Amino acid sequence: MPRYLLFPGRHHLLTRFQAGYLRQLAAQGDDSLADGDAAAGSEDAGGATVVWAVTSANHENTRRNPVPYHRREAAIERFSVLTGLRSVVVPIFDTAPTDRFAEVTLKTVAASTGLELTPADTVVACSTPEVAAMYERLGFRIAGVEADVEPAPVRPWDVLLRLADDDPSWRDLTHPATVDVYRRYRLDDLVRSVVNDPVVGDEGGLTATRDYRTYAEAFSDAAQRKWDAVREHVRPGRIVDVGCGAGAVLELADREPALRESDLIGVEVARQLFEECVHKKAQGVFTNPNVFFYRRNVLGGAVFAPRSVDTTMTFALTHEIWSYGERMASLRRFVQALYDHTVPGGVWINSDVCGPDGRDRTVRLRLTATDGVNPSRPRTDLASLPPGEVAAYVGGLSTRARLDQFAVDYRFPFAYRPVDGADDTIELTLGAAMDFLTRKDYTDNWLSETQEQFCGMEYADWKSLLTDVGFEIDGASGTSRNDWIVTNRLAPVAALSTPAGEPLDWPVTHVRLVARRPVNT
Missing domain, CATH: 3.40.50.150 (Vaccinia Virus protein VP39)
Structure with missing residues (x-):
């Protein structure tokens, strides 16, 4: 009969199945627990103590971890009271992927509680095969929770996804302790908002490639x-x-x-x-x-x-x-x-x-081809490389070759054509030209920057949008050009001209808007 049940997991949602399973596993034939006697959760009840190792405890409001740790802990404590289980809750901070995560968890439990969990006195309750295998290698016995039952019950994460999809069956599967905490703190609304967010990724950022x-x-x-x-x-x-x-x-x-x-x-x-x-x-x-x-x-x-x-x-x-x-x-x-x-x-x-005025007009862009290498074709596999390799590769390209690579990695439409008889010159819209030129030197965050469009809006578009919503545009509003960028990043390697070959000055690059809500609204 184990003294402890180590139950690692994110525990955003607790299920009715988990309640019955843990009570049976903790009791190991103890009738007082099987009857749900609250006294069975006491020190002397004879049942095993459940050690809840709450992983990703330092993450919240992300698609993978929508519920903050302190709310998860509250639901676990409420769950323990209602089920008669004696519990210890331990936060486990997120780490970089490692095949020693089981050891990290055990050491964190020891540091937080003084409990030295060993294979002799602990059973690990875990339904994730990859995680269970880590504990098996350390000699621990494994209780498979949902994986122990045929047909397998709905797992907690899948129940949470039902909640996010407004499927009312989530309440029938969820333990009343979680339902209570979710209701009091409006966590069901939070889960729906975070999981269904069209912009934010699994880890809570706009893009996974940003440094x-x-x-x-x-x-x-x-x-x-x-x-x-x-x-x-x-x-x-x-x-x-x-x-x-x-x-x-x-x-x-x-x-x-x-x-x-x-x-x-x-x-x-x-x-x-x-x-x-x-x-x-x-x-x-x-x-x-x-x-x-x-x-x-x-x-x-x-x-x-x-x-x-x-x-x-x-x-x-x-x-x-x-x-x-x-x-x-x-x-x-x-x-x-x-x-x-x-x-x-x-x-x-x-x-x-900000996009340049007249961003849709056609221009010619001449780019230096002697300041780096010029591969026969751009690569299509940069997303599979480590960030350092991406930065080194893009940083070694000539400005002309970097444009070809930009066209591959850029998430937005990017049309251009070489000018006959001039390998270093292309025709494209002014907005597309400035989108490339204002991003070409961001090699450290190349795959992140190529997901963004700088020149989607020009000043006239901004004025129209703000006044349409109801703002008044202050006279301090306007556009500007970053001359440092022009002098140090653009002019040395590029030149703009009309399709007829007449030189063009560098356009504006930034906007400042001071918009006021009228006093009488």
């Missing part, structure tokens, strides 16, 4: 410039930075004496960046006590109540909404949501990349 470390560093380096550009337009009160990254701009807002009575709120969807924001707050980076961070996807529904926000800031965000959503349809929903949550007289300040 969030370098991404956060770049945002931090540019934070002062961004804050300087918008500070004069910020209205005190409730100030929200949507897509706040690692919170660098809010750090600068926090230092402003004039905003010391304001609420500073960061909204971030990427798990890695949100966790850095929370870490900064815990370390005392912010002096204002009214600094808050929310992990939300703004396309999943309203984040703030109507007419409740004085200032909204967005930096380098709207092109991602366009790219990872449904382009104009998603952007319109986003702008409408911002308008709705803005107080009359409040402001939305948006800074982002």
Whole structure:
């Protein structure tokens, strides 16, 4: 008779089947447990203690891990009371893939509880063959849970997917402890929102190929410039930075004496960046006590109540909404949501990349072919390579060859044709040319950057969208060109001209929008 039952898993949802199975396994013939006597959960009951190793405990609001650990723990404790099981709950943080994960889990249990679980006193309850095999190699006996029964009952994750699909049968399969916690904390709505999110991936980011470390560093380096550009337009009160990254701009807002009575709120969807924001707050980076961070996807529904926000800031965000959503349809929903949550007289300040005026006109683009290698054809297998190999390969291409590779990896339509008699010159639209030129040097995040479109909107499109929703466009709004990029990245390797060969100046690359909700709305 085992003293302990180690039950590893994510445990987002507990089932009625698990309740019966664990009670029987823990009792091993103990009639008091079989009868459901609550006293059987006591130290002296003779039943085994269930050690719940809750994996991915540091992940939440992702498609793979929608429910935060503390809510999972609450449901487990409630489950234990209702079933009469004596339980110990241990959080297991996510790790890189390793065939020693079973050992990591056992060591974490020992460090957290002092329990040294051994094959002599512990049975591992696990229905996942790959995980069970890790414990078998260590000498543990395995109880297969759902895998022990024919026909196999519905597994917890499949029950959760039924919930996400609005299949009412999920309640019949789910243990009342989980149903109770889900109802009290509205976790069923959370699960539906996260699992069905069309934008965010399994791990809580927009793309699995992005290096969030370098991404956060770049945002931090540019934070002062961004804050300087918008500070004069910020209205005190409730100030929200949507897509706040690692919170660098809010750090600068926090230092402003004039905003010391304001609420500073960061909204971030990427798990890695949100966790850095929370870490900064815990370390005392912010002096204002009214600094808050929310992990939300703004396309999943309203984040703030109507007419409740004085200032909204967005930096380098709207092109991602366009790219990872449904382009104009998603952007319109986003702008409408911002308008709705803005107080009359409040402001939305948006800074982002921008398409050139007349982005659909045809131009000629001459590209240097002597600054790197020129393969006979672009590769089609970059997605299967490690990031370092992708960066090295793309970084070694000539500018002309890099365009051919961009056309393969770019997620959006990208039409061009070589000009007869000029191997280094092609014809394409001005917008397509600038989409390539403004991304060609992002080799470290190549497969991420080629999922985004920078030039989907030009300034005229922005003005039309904002006024259509109801915003008034402040005179401080307008476009600009990053001359450093022109001087250092574009002009040395590229040139623009008309189809007739007349030289063209480099177009605008960025937009700043200061949009106000009219006072009388």
